[in-house]
Amino acid sequence: MRIGLKKKTTSGAASKLLAMAKKLSSKPTILFIFVSFMLFCAFLPVFAPLPSFSSHHSHRNTVNRKFEIANDRFWKDGEPFQIIGGDVHYFRVHPEYWEDRLLKAKALGLNTIQTYVPWSLHEPAPGKLVFEGFANIEAFLNLCHKHGLLVMIRPGPYICGEWDWGGFPGWFYSMIPTPKPRSSDPTYLQLVERWWGNLLPKFVPLLYENGGPIIMVQIENEYGSYGDDKEYLHHLITLARGHLGHDVILYTTDGGTRETLEKGTIRGDTIFSAVDFGTGEDPWPIFKLQKEFNAPGKSPPLSAEFYTGWLTHWGEKNAQTDADFTAAALEKILQKNGSAVLYMAHGGTNFGFYYGANTGVDEADYKPDLTSYDYDALIRESGDVDEFKIQCYSKGYSQI
Numbered sequence: 001m002r003i004g005l006k007k008k009t010t011s012g013a014a015s016k017l018l019a020m021a022k023k024l025s026s027k028p029t030i031l032f033i034f035v036s037f038m039l040f041c042a043f044l045p046v047f048a049p050l051p052s053f054s055s056h057h058s059h060r061n062t063v064n065r066k067f068e069i070a071n072d073r074f075w076k077d078g079e080p081f082q083i084i085g086g087d088v089h090y091f092r093v094h095p096e097y098w099e100d101r102l103l104k105a106k107a108l109g110l111n112t113i114q115t116y117v118p119w120s121l122h123e124p125a126p127g128k129l130v131f132e133g134f135a136n137i138e139a140f141l142n143l144c145h146k147h148g149l150l151v152m153i154r155p156g157p158y159i160c161g162e163w164d165w166g167g168f169p170g171w172f173y174s175m176i177p178t179p180k181p182r183s184s185d186p187t188y189l190q191l192v193e194r195w196w197g198n199l200l201p202k203f204v205p206l207l208y209e210n211g212g213p214i215i216m217v218q219i220e221n222e223y224g225s226y227g228d229d230k231e232y233l234h235h236l237i238t239l240a241r242g243h244l245g246h247d248v249i250l251y252t253t254d255g256g257t258r259e260t261l262e263k264g265t266i267r268g269d270t271i272f273s274a275v276d277f278g279t280g281e282d283p284w285p286i287f288k289l290q291k292e293f294n295a296p297g298k299s300p301p302l303s304a305e306f307y308t309g310w311l312t313h314w315g316e317k318n319a320q321t322d323a324d325f326t327a328a329a330l331e332k333i334l335q336k337n338g339s340a341v342l343y344m345a346h347g348g349t350n351f352g353f354y355y356g357a358n359t360g361v362d363e364a365d366y367k368p369d370l371t372s373y374d375y376d377a378l379i380r381e382s383g384d385v386d387e388f389k390i391q392c393y394s395k396g397y398s399q400i
Contacts (some may be wrong), residue, residue: 019264055299065210067150067247068286069196069272069298072291074339076215081336083302085112085152089148089161090140091121092373093348095133097383099143104379105345106279107149112215113144114152114211114304114341116159118167119195121354128172129198133349134351141206152251152341153217155199157192157236158182161221161368162311162356184231187243190257193239199241209247216249218304219271233266245384253304256286264388265293272393274345276305279321281327284356287338306330308342308389309376313367319376321390346383347375 031279067076084107093101099248105113122135131137144151159167170229172179172191189202206212219236221241233252240250249272254264256277261400273293287301307325310319333340350356357368374381378389 003159008235013343020188042286047235052377054307054322065211066247067249069300071297072299073337074300074302080335080337083112083150083152083341084334084340085150085304085341087111087114087341087343088346089115089344089348089373090137091116091134091354092117092350093346095136095139098304099138099147100383101346101348101379102143102147102149104385105382106149107395108345110149110342110345110377112150112341113154113345114343115140115154116161116163116167117153117155118159118163118354119157119197120163120167120169122166122199123169123195125379126169127194131202131362138202138206141203141213144195145206147212150208150215152218153203153212153214153215154222155196157195159221160221162350162373163359164354166356182220182226183229183234184235189235190233192236196239196243198355200240204244207244208246214248217244219250219252220264222254222260222264223252224260224262224277227272228263230266233264237266237271246371251304256281258289261289261293267295268296269295269298270377274302274304276307279326283329283338284334284336286291301333301336303333303338303340304365306333306340308344308378309347309374311358311375312370312372314370318372318374321376321385323389327389327395338394342378344373344375344377346379347373347377349373 001277021141036224065077067074067081069075074083084120086108088101088105090098104114117137122130122137125132141151141153156167161167164170164326168181172181174190175187177187181187181188185316203214203217206214210217217240219240220233223233237250244250249276250270252265252270253274253276254260256275261273261275265271267273273290275286275290277283283301287299290301293299306329307321309321312319330340330342350369355369355371356375357366359365360367378386380392
């Protein structure tokens with residue numbers, strides 16, 4: 001159904017939200033972080049056979065469910081649909097708290113959850129696959145479905161996300177020849193084919209058309225900020241279609257500049273190009289630019305990463321953002337039927353040694369990230385809600 005955009009006239013919705021959030025308050029976090037780290041260390045890998053293309057047709061649901069793009073809108077079962085989503089990464093939350101965080105995200109008014117899939121977590125050694133514990137992505141997706149939350153999933157193979165080496169497994173470096181990530185290098189593509197051949201079939205019964213929550217699957221991640229190897233992108237699209245079929249929406253996400261979109265997108269009907277940009281920028285000129293990189297009528301305005309906060313590096317003060325300013329920026333998108341995904345709705349924790357690093361203006365400026373991935377999000381690392389932020393966001397729209 002269409003998500004309404006009627007402005008709030010009272011503070012009742014915010015009060016109700018705060019009461020709900022408090023009711024869902026989380027348990028003490030010190031013990032959970034310690035136990036979580038120990039669980040990561042105790043992962044037992046599961047060996048998986050070499051994959052082939054999925055038989056996605058065998059999973060077709062007789063129920064007429066359809067999520068599509070037409071007339072520059074998203075459509076869900078024939079009705080206009082506005083994505084009001086948020087990132088919650090299953091691998092940054094103890095499985096015991098997945099349901100709690102998802103319920104809080106839903107209480108915020110979100111209808112969609114977006115998550116990355118880090119290759120390194122699921123394949124810690126060549127051919128040894130893990131889909132249990134923190135890595136039980138199917139259980140997480142089923143919880144989303146249980147609570148009526150749709151899913152936009154981002155399986156990389158590169159994810160960035162301030163995750164160690166952008167999600168690529170460290171054992172790449174032990175290979176001879178060493179694969180060249182994010183390129184059409186045959187050694188690298190062979191590894192991607194094996195990885196996705198084990199991962200993507202798990203998503204087939206969870207696609208929206210088959211009765212599940214997955215409405216969109218991302219190809220790569222902000223590739224236009226890195227390279228312009230179109231052969232590589234085309235290969236990923238062909239691989240994804242081979243496993244997932246032709247009905248699910250495949251999408252790319254790139255920064256809202258002509259240069260990054262030129263490099264990172266594949267024009268045509270086969271894939272949708274979304275954008276991300278700073279909250280201080282006027283969104284509608286960027287959405288107008290986005291339209292140039294999509295087929296006619298196939299460009300619903302979508303900020304796939306609307307930054308509610310920011311990351312923190314070692315030696316820096318915890319990131320803090322202006323909630324009123326950010327909420328006003330979100331309002332500019334939603335009031336004209338644009339869609340947005342809050343990055344992050346809940347940040348969580350970089351358990352073990354999975355935290356990544358960034359560079360400054362100079363590539364040699366190494367900036368390691370923290371174990372904490374709080375991100376100054378509406379749902380804090382501990383699972384508590386930021387009441388002030390929620391009040392700011394709820395001023396403009398009843399859904400937030």
